[in-house]
Amino acid sequence: MTFLKFAAILFIILNLTISIILVKLFRLQKKGWNFADIAFPLFAIEFYLITDKAYYHSLLPHLFLALSILAIFIASIFLWKRKDFTYARFFKLFWRAGFLVTFLIYLAMTISLFLIKK
Template sequence: MTVLKIAAVLFVILTLILSIIITKVFRLNKFGFNFADLAFPLFAFEFYFISDKFFFHNWLPLLGVALSILSMWIVIYFLRKKRSFYYPKFFKFFWRAGFILTFFLYLALVISIFL
């Protein structure tokens, strides 16, 4: 269990570093990709993997509910403030905001492992 706790903490650092390196090496900035675009699915997979190993039930449904609420909030924001809904813009905004949400939920997961 101690090795998995260390791995959970290292995943935070290594995922960000790996995403930044891949973005710079393959020059993905030219195509509009950010390190967050690569780190988001990695954090979602790590969230599933770590929660499955440490808890009786994994926390993936919690992540799904949080991302669903985030998507509804973004749709309401676009319809109220922008008065239009452009799907590619929504998807890009959702993907980047989903990264932030997943990152913080993963940090909360790591903190709950140590408590």
């Protein structure tokens, strides 16, 4: 369990560092990318790996549920407020907001690892 706590914190630091380095190294800013575009799928994979080992079952369906609610919310905003829906704009906003949701859920999972009594 101590290894999982260490790995969870290390994944946060490494994931953000590696994604920032990759964006700067390959000059992805010119294509409209930022570090969140690379870090989002990495956090989702790491979330699965850690929760699968730490808990009785993986919490990945909870992450998918949160991302599904986010997608419905973003689509609703586009349709009701703006009366305009384009897939490119929706996907870009979903990807960036999905990073925030995934990062916060990953952070909550990391904190909950430290609260487990074993």
